[in-house]
Amino acid sequence: MNNLLGSIQKKVFLYDGSKGVMLQRKGLGGHEASESWNVSHPEEVKDLYKEYQQAGSDMIQTNTFPGNRVTLEKHGLGDKTYELIFEGVKLAKEIAGENTYVAASLGPTGTLMEPSGDLSFDDAYSIFQEPLKAIEDAGADFVNFETFIDLNELRAAILAAKETTNLPIIASATFSSNSRTIFGNSAEVCAIVCQSLGAVIVGANCSGGPDSLIEPIKKMYSVTSVPLCVKANAGLPELVNGEIIYQQKPEQFSSYTKEFVENGVRLIGGCCGTSPEFIRELKKALAEADTPELNLKSVPTIASAFNHLVLSPDKECSVKKLSQDAVTLLVNGNFSNLMRECRSEPFDYLLLDFGTIEATFDIRDFASQFGLLIKKPVMIKSESEEIVYKFLRYYPGKAGVVWSNNSKLSLPQLKHYGALLVTETLVPMADSDSEYIGDRA
Incomplete structure (x- = not known):
């Protein structure tokens, strides 16, 4: 972990891609929680981790999204939260070896926070504590909070990680076309708040294709004092013959790599709809791109x-x-x-x-x-x-x-x-x- 944090100022590290879509191609049903496969189909999950590692990923993201009791309870698995999250990280560690990092993926609860909804800050904090303990016990190198649309829920998650574990934190939000989350948090505010709470990497993920995240990343880079990460979808999903399809090709997806790197991104991968082929194309693009010195902003x-x-x-x-x-x-x-x-x-x-x-x-x-x-x-x-x-x-x-x-x-x-x-x-x-x-x- 120290090697990554020490090198990330000058080197761009390669993340991996989608878990849910890829596991669906391996047989995961639409009614199933992907985390359940960490116990029921461990070899398939390990094979997917291995495919990304062989494609060039420096960091494997675990099959633990969204990975909290609230979302797992919808599948009748709330009481297995710790076990499913622990196993997801454990399987990744078995594949990673000494040269690949493991980042545990955790998403939002899917419940509205007070005063807009019923979920209190303290309740959200407690919900995140359970998977965080499993993640640390299983030996993850990082925790990656991602796909958050409410900055306050992301704050609760970060504080839970700081006060429950010793894990370095990656914090990533999802933005609309105006570079704000659905709840109105600007990209700059997300970067400022997350890094002030101690996130070592901040960034953006999901949304649309990589073109949709260029502007949020630029806005984050204008105020950030830490490196950035980005994981875009393979374009916007389309419904074709009753099946959700991501139409963007790996070559088109990777064509934005240079612009991301020039704007502070030092950890790059793919989100929904991306496969190991996307990671291979990103690796090619990184080999051709210069890595300029980070111009990090340390301003009040x-x-x-x-x-x-x-x-x-x-x-x-x-x-x-x-x-x-x-x-x-x-x-x-x-x-x-x-x-x-x-x-x-x-x-x-x-x-x-x-x-x-x-x-x-x-x-x-x-x-x-x-x-x-x-x-x-x-x-x-x-x-x-x-x-x-x-x-x-x-x-x-x-x-x-x-x-x-x-x-x-x-x-x-x-x-x-x-x-x-x-x-x-x-x-x-x-x-x-x-x-x-x-x-x-």
């Missing part, structure tokens, strides 16, 4: 769930300061005035001054509601350590925290949640963003 940033702000001494940013009295109205659920002001007033970010407000309100609910309703990035100030830590945990973005010399706040705890530290004059502390990003690398 804050982000809401929807928009980001780069704080630069060359750019003057306007702030709307909310006093303790104004914050009290928000704590009591009165967001309407602030929402109108955010739409009508020309300011760049908000400063919430909790002052001496005590942590007697539901901070989790407040941070979640605030993150959903207010599109502007935010900084916070509070005399309550509990308010700061809980806000950072449940806020679906990357907040700034006002720091003073007599502060009782814990630097490691602020680092854990990826916060940007600023002085009392709202100036980013020297090197604070680079210092508090990517600590797991």
Whole structure:
């Protein structure tokens, strides 16, 4: 693992391709969970891993997507979550040997998060803990969270991995044609938030063909301080004679490789509809492409769930300061005035001054509601350590925290949640963003 992280700045590593579609070609039924084959058809799964390795993959992704109790319960397999995930990783490790890495694939629960749905942040966190323990116990080199459409659920997964395992984290989201997830999270915000929480590689996967991921990758590269990964589908699926078909050819798929590499991608593979032949074509394309030096951005940033702000001494940013009295109205659920002001007033970010407000309100609910309703990035100030830590945990973005010399706040705890530290004059502390990003690398 250390060899990959040490070399990925200068070398592009080759991922593998689809598991579900390929296993269907081997006989997996549409009603079956692909993870079930890790126990019922282990040789077929191992053969698929081997096919990708022989095609040139430096990293094998396990047959464990989406791999959580919620999705497996739909197949009556919820109580076998640990076993199925463990075996999926174990089979990959048997094939990998010493020269191939194993990344365990985990996807979303398929359930809407609060306040849009019924799944709480803490419940999502707990759901991810179970497969994460199996992944680490089985010896995976990485965990790859992928195909997420809600950044807050991805945050819950990353925190679960950080607090449950010692696995390096790859975090990947799926974007629509506007370079935003279905829930409105921009590609830049996804990169900023995931890397601030400690993901060593961030990126994009699934969506449409590789052409659909060029723009999200470019946007991520404009703000990222870690290498990127990309795994596109073999074009958009089409229904032909009752069967889902991916029409894109391997040569067309691999033709975008050079542009991805020029925009920070250092781990590349395929998603839905791709086969070992696609990986062979990617390997040819990589052999012909130059690998320019990564131009990683280590700049102070804050982000809401929807928009980001780069704080630069060359750019003057306007702030709307909310006093303790104004914050009290928000704590009591009165967001309407602030929402109108955010739409009508020309300011760049908000400063919430909790002052001496005590942590007697539901901070989790407040941070979640605030993150959903207010599109502007935010900084916070509070005399309550509990308010700061809980806000950072449940806020679906990357907040700034006002720091003073007599502060009782814990630097490691602020680092854990990826916060940007600023002085009392709202100036980013020297090197604070680079210092508090990517600590797991």
